[in-house]
Amino acid sequence: MRSNKSISLVAAACLAVVIGSAAGFNTARSEALTTSKPPLATGITNSGAAEAQVTEATRKGDILTIKIRFAPLVPDKMESIYAQITEKDYENSFYVLAGDKKYLLLRDSQDTPLASPQLSIRNTKDSPVSGTWYGRFPAPPKDITEVSLTIHGVETIDSIPIADR
Known part of the structure; x- marks a missing residue:
């Protein structure tokens, strides 16, 4: 039982990292568009x-x-x-x-x-x-x-x- 609970906790932690990374990616992408190099x-x-x-x-x-x-x-x-x-x-x-x-x-x-x-x-x-x-x-x-x-x-x-x- 304990190992199923541990696996669930690890899976939940991984999911949280993935969701957080995706949110960070969208923010980074947005910032990249607004801070791109100045026009010629x-x-x-x-x-x-x-x-x-x-x-x-x-x-x-x-x-x-x-x-x-x-x-x-x-x-x-x-x-x-x-x-x-x-x-x-x-x-x-x-x-x-x-x-x-x-x-x-x-x-x-x-x-x-x-x-x-x-x-x-x-x-x-x-x-x-x-x-x-x-x-x-x-x-x-x-x-x-x-x-x-x-x-x-x-x-x-x-x-x-x-x-x-």
């Missing part, structure tokens, strides 16, 4: 509801990849930044300026731009991120070390430093 550059959505924070601008070979997270500025708001990338938007609202040259989004084999196909953000009270975006562009020459980014629905984001990989 920022801009504001046209509505002013969120801040576009460039988290990555990486040149690898002939491709420049830019990633953005949106931090809420106005609580409890949902908005569509763009519903699709039209041909007109592709040519006028999604590009990188590097020096005096404009680079449009790359396209895949089906002629689809290599970017988030639509962008909606949802601001909630406790969420540190309300949405994300990515785009792939032709990489500018190696002597270009920063670019400006224009995407539909967000003010132009200037002085984005490029990391080479």
Whole structure:
């Protein structure tokens, strides 16, 4: 009998450790999102509801990849930044300026731009991120070390430093 009781106590203790660890993991994950490294550059959505924070601008070979997270500025708001990338938007609202040259989004084999196909953000009270975006562009020459980014629905984001990989 005593060994069954001991086993039950050990099992209960293990369960408590697992539950405590899971709670700690969620807290750590939450803290990691809010304390992630500072953005490379920022801009504001046209509505002013969120801040576009460039988290990555990486040149690898002939491709420049830019990633953005949106931090809420106005609580409890949902908005569509763009519903699709039209041909007109592709040519006028999604590009990188590097020096005096404009680079449009790359396209895949089906002629689809290599970017988030639509962008909606949802601001909630406790969420540190309300949405994300990515785009792939032709990489500018190696002597270009920063670019400006224009995407539909967000003010132009200037002085984005490029990391080479």
